[in-house]
Amino acid sequence: MSRYSISIKAFGEHAVLIEWPEKVDELILDDILQFKKCLLENYLKTNSWEFVIAYNSLTIINRNEIIEYKSFSELINVWYVTKEEVQLKQKFLWKLPVCYDLGFGIDMLNVSSELKLSVSDIIKLHTQHIYTVYGIGFLPGFMYLGGLHKGLDIPRKETPRLKVMKGAVGLAGKQTGIYPQESPGGWNIIGNCPISIFDVKKESPCFVSVGDKIQFYEVSKAKYDLCKIEIEVGIYNIEKQLIDA
Amino acid sequence: MLRIIKTGFFTTVQDLGRFGYRDKGVPVSGVMDSYAVTTINNLLENNREAAVLEITMTGPVLEFKEETYICLGGAQMSATVNEEQLLNNKVYHIKAGDKLSYGKLQRGLRAYLAIKGGFKSSKVLGSVSYYKSITTNSLVEKETVILYDKCSFFDAGKEVKESHLYLDEKVLKVYKGPEFNQLDDKQLEMLFFKSFTIAKENNRMAYQLNEKIKGHNVSMLTSATLPGTVQFTPSGKLIILMKDAQTTGGYPRILQLTEKAISILSQKKYGDKISFKLL
Numbered sequence: 001m002s003r004y005s006i007s008i009k010a011f012g013e014h015a016v017l018i019e020w021p022e023k024v025d026e027l028i029l030d031d032i033l034q035f036k037k038c039l040l041e042n043y044l045k046t047n048s049w050e051f052v053i054a055y056n057s058l059t060i061i062n063r064n065e066i067i068e069y070k071s072f073s074e075l076i077n078v079w080y081v082t083k084e085e086v087q088l089k090q091k092f093l094w095k096l097p098v099c100y101d102l103g104f105g106i107d108m109l110n111v112s113s114e115l116k117l118s119v120s121d122i123i124k125l126h127t128q129h130i131y132t133v134y135g136i137g138f139l140p141g142f143m144y145l146g147g148l149h150k151g152l153d154i155p156r157k158e159t160p161r162l163k164v165m166k167g168a169v170g171l172a173g174k175q176t177g178i179y180p181q182e183s184p185g186g187w188n189i190i191g192n193c194p195i196s197i198f199d200v201k202k203e204s205p206c207f208v209s210v211g212d213k214i215q216f217y218e219v220s221k222a223k224y225d226l227c228k229i230e231i232e233v234g235i236y237n238i239e240k241q242l243i244d245a
Numbered sequence: 246m247l248r249i250i251k252t253g254f255f256t257t258v259q260d261l262g263r264f265g266y267r268d269k270g271v272p273v274s275g276v277m278d279s280y281a282v283t284t285i286n287n288l289l290e291n292n293r294e295a296a297v298l299e300i301t302m303t304g305p306v307l308e309f310k311e312e313t314y315i316c317l318g319g320a321q322m323s324a325t326v327n328e329e330q331l332l333n334n335k336v337y338h339i340k341a342g343d344k345l346s347y348g349k350l351q352r353g354l355r356a357y358l359a360i361k362g363g364f365k366s367s368k369v370l371g372s373v374s375y376y377k378s379i380t381t382n383s384l385v386e387k388e389t390v391i392l393y394d395k396c397s398f399f400d401a402g403k404e405v406k407e408s409h410l411y412l413d414e415k416v417l418k419v420y421k422g423p424e425f426n427q428l429d430d431k432q433l434e435m436l437f438f439k440s441f442t443i444a445k446e447n448n449r450m451a452y453q454l455n456e457k458i459k460g461h462n463v464s465m466l467t468s469a470t471l472p473g474t475v476q477f478t479p480s481g482k483l484i485i486l487m488k489d490a491q492t493t494g495g496y497p498r499i500l501q502l503t504e505k506a507i508s509i510l511s512q513k514k515y516g517d518k519i520s521f522k523l524l
Contacts, residue, residue, distance in 0.1 A: 009423045012501035015471055017423045022466060052267050052469040054493050059469035063264050135467055136270045137493025140378060144467060144493075180270075181378045198269065200369055200379050206269040 004031060006080055008073040011059060013066045018076060020056040024146050026132055030088070032058050033211045038083045043075075053210045054135030054144065093130065093213040095239035096178075096193050098169050099224035104192035107157070111171065111188050114154055122190065123218055125149045131176065131214045141180035141198025141206045145214055148176050160186035167192045169216070194227040195238060213243060247364070247391040251306040253347065256385035257375035258366045260296045266370050267492045273472055274374035275488050277355055277449060277511035279504060281319035284408050285359040288316045288336050289399075295363030296373045298385060300356040302514075304347020305385065307358075309339045311395035314361040320353030320512060321409065335404035353412045353512035361399055365392040376489060415440070416522050417506040422475060424465070424497035432459050436499075440520040441483065443513050449489040452510060454519075457481035463497055470494040473502035475521075485510060 004020050011017045018035075020028045036051050036058055048064040060076075100123050102108055112119050131145035138144075148171070156172040161184065164170070168179045170187025179185060180197040193216070198206045208214070219227065230236035261282075262275025276282045276299055286295050304322050317324055317333050324331045324347050331337055331345075339345075347356070366373040366383055375383035385391070428436065435458035444453040460481035469492060470476070476484040476496035485502065486494075487510075500521060502510065513519060 010420065011423055011469075011498075012420050012471060012473060013503065015469075017469070019423075019468075024466065047265065050265060050267050052492060054468050055466040057466070057468045059471075061267070061469075061471070063262075135493055136268060137467065137469075138270060138491050140266075140269060140271045142270050205266070205271075205370060210268065 003081065004028065006077075008076055010069040010073075014063065015059055015061040016067055016069065016072060016076065018058045018060070022056055024055055024134065028056055029053075029132065029134060029211060032056070033088055034086055035080060035083060037086050037088060039079065041086070043079055052137075054137060088211070089209070091209075091211050091213070091243045093215060093241040093243050094208060095215050095217055095241075096195055097219040097224065097227055098127070098191040098193050098216045099219050099221055100191040101221045101224070103221070104165075104168070105190040107170075107188040108190045111154055111190060115151065117151060122152065125152055126176065126190065127216045127218055129215070133208055133210050133212045133214060135210055136206065136208070139180055139183055141196075141208070143177055143197070143208060143214065145176050146174075148174055152176070154188055156186040157188060160184055164189060165192065167194060167196075169193055192224070194224050194231060195236075196231070207238065246310040247360075247393060248308045248310060249305055249385055249387055249389045249391075250308055250344070251346075252385065252387050253300055253305040254302040256298055256300045256305050258296055258364055258383040258385065258391065259299045259374045260294050260363075260372055262488065263370055263372035263374055263376070263379070267469075270492055271370065271379065272376060272489050272492060274372065274376045274379075274449075276357065276374075277488055278319050278357070278508040280411060280508035281355075281357050282359065284334055284405055285316040285318035285357060286363075288334065288403055288405060289314060289359055289361050291359065291361065291363055295359065296366055297360075297364065298358040298391075300347065300358065302350060302354060304356060306344060306346040309341065309343050309345070311341050311393070313339050313393060313396045314399045314401060315339055315345070316359045318357045318359065318408075320356040320412070321351040322356040323348030323351060324356070332404070334406075334408050336399070336401050338399075338401040352409070354514045355511055360393050361396040362394045365394070411505070411509055412512050414509045415519055417510060417519055418503045418524050419475070419500040419506060419521050420503070420524055422498040422500045423468075424463070424477070425499050427461070427463055427497055428499060429459075432461075435459060437521055437523065440518045443515055443517045443519065445515050447513070447515060449487055451487055451490055452485045452513070454483045454485070458483070461497070465495060465497060467493050467495045468498075470498060471501065473504070473507045474498045475500035475502070487511065
């Protein structure tokens, strides 16, 4: 079991930030997920504790009580060096349909000329890779996905759009992602995913967790419309596979 | 039942916030000025989570359909019931049919209306707090109806004096943020020896400040942010995140406001001055 050198910092009176080496690295992410699980099961069990994981950091927040930083950070250190390997919660690979129709992919032709790749090559590169969810933030259900093919690295648009459609699939720098709701945004939009990543009507409003994986597959506009109807009437099942930890 | 006869600029139902969903990217939301709301909910002997109305800049006209007790707090907005002027932080008895209206904003920006037992809006993900893509019924519009339980027996007249003094406070007490140590002497000097002006861009998500400090070229991986986090952009702009702010961000987090400082700031408007004091 790997041990990293972690650093602990106070973050106001109700939170503490723990940082791992500053790298986008799946082994680091797994170590953070392990430690979070260990804390949740053994030490910080009440629901006044919240945990936010993003890339190389874990932020621990207590909504009710002030954290006595000095003693708490010492405890965290002890808990980290003595943690045993725990069975991580099941991780899933979610397969999400994307329609790359130019009606949705409003920046596709521009991306194609900028990257000197054909539209079908872009779709191929975008769908053949499996992405890791390194964090959820920015908007409810917005996933920070790592693992984009180098060939698709394109800067975000100079002037952000005031409105990007819900479900829009975009590229920006080393990242790809889905806008879970209509929002302003500066990413290059290449398609649309019909599935709601975040749905307040569900008891568990976001099916994806940090550590899960995402793969996109191409669907036609007709299939996209059918997905929408199936989701509407509640008979659509999102394709998923269990990943061995 | 509370009936909205006329709407104000922006009125929402809020409690202390929506907790437990930050890891899915859901902002905490909740009242901007928890100091004001805690004071008035206490006066009414309400649960600390009791829902209130947050009334921004200009107030609505409201009609109470049942007898109850209310307490106003936060900004001073010349509130009257049947022509009688009401004071903040004092419990008033309300009869069925009484109308509450707001007038000129005198001090602060956000006024609060607490009611005995709290407003009974439906909760979404554990909270009634308005947030655009999450709640549909917490925005108070014309003909909106908000429920509450009738109450006939309580003590009117209870009050807290002088709890409005914080409205004039200009100093925000702050802790060092996680990236505080990246600041150089010049930046530190600008941060703590200057005062800053609230920019036009100020709302429930964030308050931007007009004056910049010397910029930087530090890049970092996206990490968690909190209400009260001061973000430092490469161009030297300071952005203070508030209750509806996103849960993660990629700018250095140089300061962290205390909860009281968030309350003080939430009563500031465009053009007001503030400064930071390190704890």
